[in-house]
Amino acid sequence: MPYDDFRGFLQALRQEGQLLHITDEVMPEPDIAAAANAAPRLGDHAPALYFDNVKGFTDARIALNVHGSWANHALALGLPKETGTKEQVEEFIRRWDTFPVAPEWRENPLWAENTLEGEDADIFRVLPLIRLNDGDGGFYLDKAAVVSKDPADPGNSGKQNVGIYRIEVKGRRTLAIQPVPMHDIAQHLHTAEERGEDLPVAITLGNEPVISIVASTPMEYEQNEYELAGALRGAPAPLARAPLTGLPVPWGSEVVIEGVIEGRKREIEGPFGEFTGHYSGGRNMPVIRVDRISYRTDPVFEHLYLGMPWTEVDYLIAANTCVPLYKQLRRDFPEVQAVNAMYTHGLVVIVSTKKRYGGFAKAVGMRVLTTPHGLGYAATVIVVDEDVDPFNLPQVMWALSTKMNPAGDLVQIPNLPVLELAPQAVTPGITDKLIIDATTPVAPDSRGNYGTQVRDLPEAGEWLARLRKLAGTR
Amino acid sequence: MSDTNALCPRCAHEAIEHIFDSPVPGVWEVLQCGRCLYMWRTSEPARRTRRDAYPAEFMVTPEDIGTAPEVPAVPPLRTSAA
Numbered sequence: 001m002p003y004d005d006f007r008g009f010l011q012a013l014r015q016e017g018q019l020l021h022i023t024d025e026v027m028p029e030p031d032i033a034a035a036a037n038a039a040p041r042l043g044d045h046a047p048a049l050y051f052d053n054v055k056g057f058t059d060a061r062i063a064l065n066v067h068g069s070w071a072n073h074a075l076a077l078g079l080p081k082e083t084g085t086k087e088q089v090e091e092f093i094r095r096w097d098t099f100p101v102a103p104e105w106r107e108n109p110l111w112a113e114n115t116l117e118g119e120d121a122d123i124f125r126v127l128p129l130i131r132l133n134d135g136d137g138g139f140y141l142d143k144a145a146v147v148s149k150d151p152a153d154p155g156n157s158g159k160q161n162v163g164i165y166r167i168e169v170k171g172r173r174t175l176a177i178q179p180v181p182m183h184d185i186a187q188h189l190h191t192a193e194e195r196g197e198d199l200p201v202a203i204t205l206g207n208e209p210v211i212s213i214v215a216s217t218p219m220e221y222e223q224n225e226y227e228l229a230g231a232l233r234g235a236p237a238p239l240a241r242a243p244l245t246g247l248p249v250p251w252g253s254e255v256v257i258e259g260v261i262e263g264r265k266r267e268i269e270g271p272f273g274e275f276t277g278h279y280s281g282g283r284n285m286p287v288i289r290v291d292r293i294s295y296r297t298d299p300v301f302e303h304l305y306l307g308m309p310w311t312e313v314d315y316l317i318a319a320n321t322c323v324p325l326y327k328q329l330r331r332d333f334p335e336v337q338a339v340n341a342m343y344t345h346g347l348v349v350i351v352s353t354k355k356r357y358g359g360f361a362k363a364v365g366m367r368v369l370t371t372p373h374g375l376g377y378a379a380t381v382i383v384v385d386e387d388v389d390p391f392n393l394p395q396v397m398w399a400l401s402t403k404m405n406p407a408g409d410l411v412q413i414p415n416l417p418v419l420e421l422a423p424q425a426v427t428p429g430i431t432d433k434l435i436i437d438a439t440t441p442v443a444p445d446s447r448g449n450y451g452t453q454v455r456d457l458p459e460a461g462e463w464l465a466r467l468r469k470l471a472g473t474r
Numbered sequence: 475m476s477d478t479n480a481l482c483p484r485c486a487h488e489a490i491e492h493i494f495d496s497p498v499p500g501v502w503e504v505l506q507c508g509r510c511l512y513m514w515r516t517s518e519p520a521r522r523t524r525r526d527a528y529p530a531e532f533m534v535t536p537e538d539i540g541t542a543p544e545v546p547a548v549p550p551l552r553t554s555a556a
Contacts, residue, residue, distance in 0.1 A: 028502075029518040056496030056517065124494040124504070131515065134522060135532040137484075138506075138513035170511060172493065181546050194552040264548050268511055268539050271532070282510075282538060283545045420545060428543075 001078060002233035005110055005252030006206040006300060009076065010063060013048050016081055018072055020047040027055050033132045036064040036305035040312060045071040045081070060128035061300045067212060068312035073319065076209035077232060086338075086391040089319045092232070096323055099223075101230025101237075106251045109240035109294075116293045122172040126255060126293050127205070127301050129169060133273035137282065139169040140272060142313075143304040144257075145215035146177070147202040147247045148185050151192045160248070161185050162225035164215045167203065167288070168269050175203075175288040176269040177261060180419050181429075182376030184221055189261055189286065198260035201288065202247040206254025206302045211237070217320035218346075218373035244292045254299040259290040275306055275313045276344055278423045309344065318342035321373070325349065328371045333364055340390035346377040347422060350390035353383060358445030362411055365435035369416065376419040382436045399438040408447055411435040482507035483514065483528040485535065510534045 003009040013019035020039075026032060032051055040046050046069035054060040067073055071081040074088055083091070116125065123129070129139040144167060150159035161184040168176040179186035192199040204211075210232050214225040226248065229237035238251035244258040266284035274280050306313040325346065326339040335354035353364050361383040368374045368381045384390060384399040403409075411434070418431040425431040441447045481488060489508035496502045502517035512534070520527035 027517060029515060029522070056498050056501035058497040129504075131518065131522070134529065137511065169513065171506070179546055186546055190546070190549055194549050196551055266544050266548065268542055282534060282542050284542050285545055 002210065002235045003208040003252075004238055005208055006063075006254055006302060008252075009066070009209045010048070010050070010300070012075060013066070013072065016071075016075060018045070018047045018069075018075060018081065019050055021050045021052075023053060025053045025055055026051055028057070028060075028128070028130045032062060032064065032130050032303075033305050036068075036303070037307055037311065039065040039305075040068050040310055040315070042069075044069055048072060054128060054130075057128050059298065061298065062128055062130065063206075063300055063302050064305055065312050066302060067209065067304075067316040069315060073315050076213065078234070085318075085342075086389070089322050089338075089391070092319050092323045093326060095232050095234070096228070096327060097231075098234075099231040100227030101233075101235075103226040103230060103239045103248070104236035106238045106240055109249075109251045109253075110296050111249075111253045111256045111294045112240075112243070113297045114295050115243075118291065119173075121257075121259075121290045121293045123169060123175075123257065123290060123293065124172055126295050126299065129301075130303065132305055133279075133307060135279050136272050137168060137270045141167040141169065141175070141203070141205065141303075142306065143212060143302055144203045144205045145207055145211055145250070146185060147204065147242075147249055148188045148199055149247065150188055151195065151197060151199065156222075157248075158222040158224050160224065161188060162211070162215045164212065166272055166274070168272065170267070170269075170287065173259075173290040175257075175259075175290060176267065176285050177201075177288055178269070178285055179261075180376070180421070182372075182417070182419055187221065189263075192261070193263045196263060198263045198289075200245040200247065200260050201258070202242040202245055202249050203257040203259075203288075204249045204253040204255070205257070206296075206300050207250050208252055211250050212316060213320050216317050218324055220324075220372055243294065254302070255293065255295040257290055258292045258294075259288050261286050261288050273307055274421050275317070276347075276421050276423055277308050278421075280421050314342070314344075317345045321346045325368065325371055325373060329364065329367060332367060335360070335386070336364060337386045338390050341373075341377075342391075346373060348380045348382070349374070349378045350382045350384065350396055352386055352388050352390050353439070354386040355439060355442045358442050360442075361437045361439040362435055365411065365437065366413075369413070369433055369435075375417050377422075378433065379418055379422060379424065379431060380434045380436065383439055385439045388438075396438075400436070403440055403448075404436060404438040405447060409437040411437070480505075481525045482510060482512055483523055483525050484512040484533060485510040485539075486525055509536070510539060 048066045051062045074083040166178045214228045226237045240251045269285040271279040321341040329336045337352040340350040365381040420428040487509035494504040506513040
């Protein structure tokens with residue numbers, strides 16, 4: 001059953017034993033970020049964390065690591081918490097097949113209970129802000145779904161965007177945002193700035209968990225995130241109009257911040273410990289003026305720690321990076337079996353495929369580079385045979401160990417685009433990319449001495465089930 | 475308990491703005507540097523709040539601020555004839 005608000009999901013996590021309520025008094029820094037840093041180290045069933053006794057605050061409620069394990073990711077999708085990683089990706093693919101599912105407009109949004117406007121729209125009065133990593137330039141909002149419209153086509157709901165971007169708190173009513181040029185909001189801002197206009201935005205915090213998943217899914221420009229949320233939920237996403245901007249926002253958000261990205265303005269921002277596991281340097285970035293804040297009474301502040309992988313962000317952008325790449329590759333190449341783009345938002349992509357003829361695997365690898373997401377990511381693509389599971393890294397390493405000959409299987413393409421945060425680029429934003437063909441050559445490619453591969457015995461599958469049963473009944 | 479006379483831990487600037495007080499009076503303040511815009515809470519560890527304990531790799535100079543790249547670049551204004 002889908003969740004219509006953040007608190008409904010927190011309750012479900014609590015019932016499943018996946019929410020740890022820390023009742024001891026903690027310091028806002030470094031305790032909360034350090035706990036969220038540590039939580040994913042508890043493994044695939046790590047819990048979300050909930051703090052409500054924070055020194056100096058009178059009524060802080062802060063939730064972190066909400067998506068920070070495969071168990072919590074499964075629960076977010078309404079699956080049993082034991083569901084395996086590959087099975088979650090496969091279910092995500094099946095549900096995407098029902099895309100688009102139109103949203104549902106609902107009256108009386110939960111965030112309409114309280115309002116601060118104009119000079120009173122002070123973010124510190126609403127959110128118990130905390131700092132994350134030592135080198136961060138300030139307080140960040142890094143799990144907010146930001147809504148904007150294409151200024152050249154504002155009536156087109158396909159071109160509207162819901163995305164998670166890093167947002168720095170620069171003052172009581174001032175924020176900074178990072179619109180990576182490969183992401184949709186950067187196109188909206190580009191159009192607004194060419195026209196000399198501001199770009200209205202609604203920043204929504206504390207959303208039901210599927211909204212966070214779709215807002216961090218690399219969808220195509222004209223695909224609507226709320227319509228994907230409907231497909232993943234199995235029910236329309238409930239929406240309401242934000243009062244100042246009229247932008248469509250989740251009905252159940254804890255907090256909705258409205259304002260504008262001020263056109264043609266840049267100001268020093270950062271650094272910030274990023275999803276790459278490295279700090280970005282200080283850069284001049286766009287500035288948001290906050291004009292209105294709407295919020296539920298006693299709002300819960302949802303935050304996300306990110307650092308040395310894996311942390312919550314890696315779970316949040318794992319399955320939802322694999323699936324659009326899989327869908328896009330399958331359009332042209334139905335031979336593609338599976339895509340694992342779980343590592344650093346797909347800076348490495350592993351694809352398993354059947355081969356039509358010699359050289360085919362390299363062509364699949366090149367197609368990865370030209371997908372919309374691959375343009376900014378996919379620094380390394382590993383292509384493996386159809387019987388290698390890209391989610392099984394020991395199998396992938398076996399393929400690299402035995403199927404790859406550097407003499408003919410490494411394709412290095414110079415000077416392709418990559419997001420500026422990718423630390424390996426010599427010039428930020430431009431890098432060589434690598435395709436590693438770790439498939440068995442097929443005719444007319446006759447390289448190697450492969451003979452015949454050893455296959456699982458036909459009876460092994462039956463024995464696996466039998467052994468599991470026996471082991472389970474010990 | 476105001477630390478507004480302190481140096482910015484990050485860039486050593488002397489103009490520090492007071493942004494917010496703890497809801498429980500007197501526990502901490504949020505401060506911001508007027509030059510590099512670093513923002514911190516006075517109750518954070520010394521490595522984040524004191525110039526003499528601030529890690530060298532995170533320090534910022536006026537030159538760093540002046541040469542910081544623009545992301546994304548501001549596009550040219552589109553003329554009405556275009």
